[in-house]
Amino acid sequence: MFDWLLSGWFWSSLVSTLLLPPASPLLLIAASIGLMPRRPNLGWLLLILAFTFLWLASTNYVALSAQRIYLNGVRPFDPATLPHFKPEFRPTAIVVLGGGRVLRAAGERGQTEDLGDASIARLRQAVHVARATRLPITVSGGRPEGGDWSEAAIMARVLSDDFALPARYVEEDSTSTTGNASRVARMLIPAGMSNIILVTDAVHMPRARAAFAEAGFTVYAAPVPPRLPNPINPREWLPTADALGTSRALLRELAALAWFHISATYRHAPR
Numbered sequence: 001m002f003d004w005l006l007s008g009w010f011w012s013s014l015v016s017t018l019l020l021p022p023a024s025p026l027l028l029i030a031a032s033i034g035l036m037p038r039r040p041n042l043g044w045l046l047l048i049l050a051f052t053f054l055w056l057a058s059t060n061y062v063a064l065s066a067q068r069i070y071l072n073g074v075r076p077f078d079p080a081t082l083p084h085f086k087p088e089f090r091p092t093a094i095v096v097l098g099g100g101r102v103l104r105a106a107g108e109r110g111q112t113e114d115l116g117d118a119s120i121a122r123l124r125q126a127v128h129v130a131r132a133t134r135l136p137i138t139v140s141g142g143r144p145e146g147g148d149w150s151e152a153a154i155m156a157r158v159l160s161d162d163f164a165l166p167a168r169y170v171e172e173d174s175t176s177t178t179g180n181a182s183r184v185a186r187m188l189i190p191a192g193m194s195n196i197i198l199v200t201d202a203v204h205m206p207r208a209r210a211a212f213a214e215a216g217f218t219v220y221a222a223p224v225p226p227r228l229p230n231p232i233n234p235r236e237w238l239p240t241a242d243a244l245g246t247s248r249a250l251l252r253e254l255a256a257l258a259w260f261h262i263s264a265t266y267r268h269a270p271r
Helices: 010-019 023-035 042-059 060-073 079-085 116-135 151-163 177-191 205-214 240-266
Strands: 093-097 102-103 113-115 137-140 167-171 193-198 218-221
Touching: 010 023, 023 042, 023 240, 042 060, 042 240, 060 240, 079 116, 093 116, 093 177, 113 116, 113 151, 116 137, 116 151, 116 193, 137 151, 137 177, 151 167, 167 177, 177 205, 177 240, 193 205, 193 240, 205 218, 205 240
Parallel strands: 093 137, 093 193, 137 167, 193 218
Antiparallel strands: 102 113
16 A cells, blocks of 8 residues: 555655755755854854745746746747658657646546646647647556556546547556656557657656657657746746745756766666
């Protein structure tokens, strides 16, 4: 029942939770308070730094501006260009990655396990691309937190029930981005589908694209369109939970992408 406690996904998630906001600045604030009696100058410095970082990271303008800089090299796929592709470079499949599940009270569907907001946004983007290109959809995502349904199975169900689109392939065993890539490669590449349109969050796209390219795919990115900052709206400078989540996702991706490239050295080392 608690096998997920032994998984690498759980422990990496725990470490990242402690190192990323809001946990990291809160821990820094706690440390600054503890230093006040003995090292007041250092304590105040840490408190000001933690408060400033937490405030800025919680504003939409800072979070979205930083995300926009990070995504400068991500160019979305334009379905209108598809007829101009040479046959050997033409994409043959759409791959959409799961972005999390949630538990809901059983309603008309009769299911308590449903897609989270990120997964729904990714699926909507995949449907848009599929209708524009008429390419088959592959869904990928396992059960990193346990449960009865994999992310891929829920996505396939929503595709069928809500969009009247079947999923050609359903990959249900992966618990990481590299796992998504390697397991989807085992399904699609032997079937002659090595050119794919990849759908995931924009901030996740650089790492996902690198993982799928390493697995043997030619990847065309079709990220969920990111939100843009609005500097003339004063509310963009006030802290919100959504903005903090955007900052947290960006920082997590920066760390995960760095680790992906570092670990690639060991994956490609001669054995």
